[in-house]
Amino acid sequence: xxxxxxxxxxxxxxxxxxxxxxxxxxxxxxxxxxxxxxxxxxxxxxxxxxxxxxxxxxxxxxxxxxxxxxxxxxxxxxxxxxxxxxxxxxxxxxxxxxxxxxxxxxxxxxxxxxxxxxxxxxxxxxxxxxxxxxxxxxxxxxxxxxxxxxxxxxxxxxxxxxxxxxxxxxxxxxxxxxxxxxxxxxxxxxxxxxxxxxxxxxxxxxxxxxxxxxxxxxxxxxxxxxxxxxxxxxxxxxxxxxxxxxxxxxxxxxxxxxxxxxxxxxxxxxxxxxxxxxxxxxxxxxxxxxxxxxxxxxxxxxxxxxxxxxxxxxxxxxxxxxxxxxxxxxxxxxxxxxxxxxxxxxxxxxxxxxxxxxxxxxxxxxxxxxxxxxxxxxxxxxxxxxxxxxxxxxxxxxxxxxxxxxxxxxxxxxxxxxxxxxxxxxxxxxxxxxxxxxxxxxxxxxxxxxxxxxxxxxxxxxxxxxxxxxxxxxxxxxxxxxxxxxxxxxxxxxxxxxxxxxxxxxxxxxxxxxxxxxxxxxxxxxxxxxxxxxxxxxxxxxxxxxxxxxxxxxxxxxxxxxxxxxxxxxxxxxxxxxxxxxxxxxxxxxxxxxxxx
Amino acid sequence: xxxxxxxxxxxxxxxxxxxxxxxxxxxxxxxxxxxxxxxxxxxxxxxxxxxxxxxxxxxxxxxxxxxxxxxxxxxxxxxxxxxxxxxxxxxxxxxxxxxxxxxxxxxxxxxxxxxxxxxxxxxxxxxxxxxxxxxxxxxxxxxxxxxxxxxxxxxxxxxxxxxxxxxxxxxxxxxxxxxxxxxxx
Numbered sequence: 080x081x082x083x084x085x086x087x088x089x090x091x092x093x094x095x096x097x098x099x100x101x102x103x104x105x106x107x108x109x110x111x112x113x114x115x116x117x118x119x120x121x122x123x124x125x126x127x128x129x130x131x132x133x134x135x136x137x138x139x140x141x142x143x144x145x146x147x148x149x150x151x152x153x154x155x156x157x158x159x160x161x162x163x164x165x166x167x168x169x170x171x172x173x174x175x176x177x178x179x180x181x182x183x184x185x186x187x188x189x190x191x192x193x194x195x196x197x198x199x200x201x202x203x204x205x206x207x208x209x210x211x212x213x214x215x216x217x218x219x220x221x222x223x224x225x226x227x228x229x230x231x232x233x234x235x236x237x238x239x240x241x242x243x244x245x246x247x248x249x250x251x252x253x254x255x256x257x258x259x260x261x262x263x264x265x266x267x268x269x270x271x272x273x274x275x276x277x278x279x280x281x282x283x284x285x286x287x288x289x290x291x292x293x294x295x296x297x298x299x300x301x302x303x304x305x306x307x308x309x310x311x312x313x314x315x316x317x318x319x320x321x322x323x324x325x326x327x328x329x330x331x332x333x334x335x336x337x338x339x340x341x342x343x344x345x346x347x348x349x350x351x352x353x354x355x356x357x358x359x360x361x362x363x364x365x366x367x368x369x370x371x372x373x374x375x376x377x378x379x380x381x382x383x384x385x386x387x388x389x390x391x392x393x394x395x396x397x398x399x400x401x402x403x404x405x406x407x408x409x410x411x412x413x414x415x416x417x418x419x420x421x422x423x424x425x426x427x428x429x430x431x432x433x434x435x436x437x438x439x440x441x442x443x444x445x446x447x448x449x450x451x452x453x454x455x456x457x458x459x460x461x462x463x464x465x466x467x468x469x470x471x472x473x474x475x476x477x478x479x480x481x482x483x484x485x486x487x488x489x490x491x492x493x494x495x496x497x498x499x500x501x502x503x504x505x506x507x508x509x510x511x512x513x514x515x516x517x518x519x520x521x522x523x524x525x526x527x528x529x530x531x532x533x534x535x536x537x538x539x540x541x542x543x544x545x546x547x548x549x550x551x552x553x554x555x556x557x558x559x560x561x562x563x564x565x566x567x568x569x570x571x572x573x574x575x576x577x578x579x580x581x582x583x584x585x586x587x588x589x590x591x592x593x594x595x596x597x598x599x600x601x602x603x604x605x606x607x608x609x610x611x612x613x614x615x616x617x618x619x620x621x622x623x624x625x626x627x628x629x630x631x632x633x634x635x636x637x638x639x640x641x642x643x644x645x646x647x648x649x650x651x652x653x654x655x656x657x658x659x660x661x662x663x664x665x666x667x668x669x670x671x672x673x674x675x676x
Numbered sequence: 677x678x679x680x681x682x683x684x685x686x687x688x689x690x691x692x693x694x695x696x697x698x699x700x701x702x703x704x705x706x707x708x709x710x711x712x713x714x715x716x717x718x719x720x721x722x723x724x725x726x727x728x729x730x731x732x733x734x735x736x737x738x739x740x741x742x743x744x745x746x747x748x749x750x751x752x753x754x755x756x757x758x759x760x761x762x763x764x765x766x767x768x769x770x771x772x773x774x775x776x777x778x779x780x781x782x783x784x785x786x787x788x789x790x791x792x793x794x795x796x797x798x799x800x801x802x803x804x805x806x807x808x809x810x811x812x813x814x815x816x817x818x819x820x821x822x823x824x825x826x827x828x829x830x831x832x833x834x835x836x837x838x839x840x841x842x843x844x845x846x847x848x849x850x851x852x853x854x855x856x857x858x859x860x861x
Contacts, residue, residue, distance in 0.1 A: 279737075282736075282737030282738060283736065283737050285737055286734075286736050286737040536720075536721065581723070582723030582724065583723060583724075584723070623738070623739045624739065625722065625732055625739055625741060626732065626738075626739055626740045626741045626788065626789070626790070629722065629725060629729060629732070629741045632722055632723070632724055632725055633724050634723070634724065635722065635723070635724075637739075638720070638732055638739040640734050640737065640739075644734055645718055645720060645733075645734060646720040646731075646732045646733060646734045646739050647720065648720065648722065648723075648732075
């Protein structure tokens with residue numbers, strides 16, 4: 080039971096701290112598998128268990144203290160060279176880590192549901208694992224795990240994804256903290272900072288950049304410099320301003336980089352996953368990671384973590400063959416899964432490569448036809464066929480296992496990655512293996528947009544929503560039902576939305592042939608043509624909310640500070656199309672779209 | 677109203693108020709609610725919002741909404757009031773118009789900055805609880821629920837605003853609804 084008099088703040092700190100310790104110890108345990116003599120790693124794990132034991136005793140979590148004590152005892156015997164760090168010992172230690180996580184989860188759960196005084200659940204397999212820890216004699220034989228303990232990992236796998244996801248959040252956020260534990264002497268190199276303060280700092284630096292460019296672009300300065308032939312006092316001033324500008328730009332780069340974190344934490348989690356999944360499926364897999372120092376936006380780490388878990392599971396389950404099959408196919412007995420990350424052209428690419436059996440085009444096509452996803456694969460490129468595995472409900476697994484094959488995976492993978500404006504591509508060769516390329520934007524904070532003018536107002540249209548823009552000819556335009564307008568472009572009929580009418584902007588161009596039509600769509604809806612006066616150019620903007628005082632505004636996704644320091648509104652294209660089709664700008668199909676509240 | 681004795685609650689209402697003008701009326705907001713006063717600047721209009729939301733501005737990297745109190749209280753707009761005035765008068769009026777950024781508490785209990793456009797800022801005055809009286813109900817104009825009370829200082833009456841209520845989001849929504857109904861009618 081949770082002590083009734085527990086200090087809640089203390090307990091929360093304890094949960095965070097303990098998770099950090101455990102994350103650090105897990106990484107050390109995995110490293111130990113390769114270098115069983117690394118006493119520093121043993122110490123790291125020992126210290127982690129010891130810390131958990133000490134603090135949990137202080138708080139009054141008796142069960143966790145007892146468990147941490149047993150786990151710690153095992154490690155202390157390894158440290159004292161009483162027993163060797165064998166595979167069996169490693170498995171026990173890793174299980175202890177999982178058990179501690181489960182115990183922490185139980186505390187968190189109880190804290191949330193019942194508050195202090197609530198009863199704590201005893202995780203499955205708890206007693207069996209204690210017995211195994213106590214009974215472990217260091218013999219090289221298989222661990223003396225009773226049946227119940229052997230069953231524990233299966234149960235654990237069921238909860239695995241959720242537990243890991245929860246864990247993942249913390250792990251990413253507090254990854255640096257975890258590093259600190261491992262590094263020991265690097266304690267002062269990292270500082271935890273509240274994200275809202277960091278965001279505010281980035282905002283302020285953005286403002287500084289604008290203010291700086293206003294000064295350097297000031298007409299008086301430019302004019303005076305010209306008038307004076309770039310000599311004298313103004314020349315000096317210009318030099319100083321340029322110097323300040325350099326500093327400001329450097330500051331901007333620095334502030335943007337603060338949101339970036341290396342993929343190391345995510346990769347570490349996957350290393351553990353590969354080990355567990357491969358063991359379970361009886362496959363021998365070597366997992367190689369590369370470029371784990373590649374950095375991506377902190378917020379993106381959480382979003383791509385789950386898809387990667389899924390893809391790695393799939394690669395081992397469906398990709399890599401069992402040892403016998405591999406030998407028969409003339410391959411090395413040990414399969415190889417390689418995860419690498421690198422930057423290329425303004426994106427980060429995470430590449431997952433296996434040397435397994437590869438994707439079979441015909442098999443996928445057959446299945447897709449069976450499921451009614453396509454009529455025939457004729458005229459489709461290999462890559463288009465491979466993309467079909469991302470369709471909802473598509474799964475090529477012949478038998479459903481609890482590792483993968485529930486058919487809910489790949490479409491979620493794709494959706495998650497697309498939610499952060501990323502893309503997945505597949506290359507595969509039968510018999511040789513498959514490579515997944517996940518392309519991610521460097522940062523979430525910046526939206527690529529096109530600045531358009533409507534009357535005196537300016538709006539930002541996200542580039543991902545824009546298909547093209549053109550100036551229509553009279554013959555392309557038609558009125559439907561006396562009110563709705565449509566434009567026909569290469570045989571496609573699209574409703575026209577007059578943005579100035581929808582947003583009630585005065586002074587905009589009324590004649591479409593003198594203005595521009597921008598074809599937009601968010602992928603799910605019918606493409607729509609927005610009438611705007613002109614394009615002002617491309618811009619990268621930082622999307623911000625309009626402030627709590629206003630709340631959600633139909634058709635507007637948010638605001639952005641433009642180059643001149645004023646606020647520009649970012650359009651929500653999906654919403655605009657829905658708004659327009661609710662009957663305001665096109666009376667053509669009013670019944671098909673949702674009404675706007 | 678001069679005979680009304682202040683209730684104990686009224687005592688608590690005393691404090692320092694930043695006062696400002698809308699037309700000829702002097703209003704006050706608690707000084708603790710005021711974040712800063714900034715000059716008038718270009719406001720980005722936000723479509724499909726009620727008329728008293730003038731739009732948004734960039735306050736040092738943060739986007740904040742700007743409300744028009746004249747519109748909120750159903751007063752003649754500042755532009756309309758200046759119609760027919762000489763150019764010098766218009767310029768003078770525009771020079772003193774400014775935005776008071778106040779921290780209002782939203783329903784979630786967080787303080788959020790909102791700008792209010794006022795004709796001109798007057799002064800900071802200390803008004804004791806004893807000098808504040810409950811607002812009588814007016815026939816029209818400012819709704820009394822927006823008022824903390826009426827403050828008397830230097831022989832003048834100041835309308836002390838309960839700014840959280842003036843700018844409360846649910847109020848805004850209700851108003852937006854009623855306005856859109858009006859517009860549809």
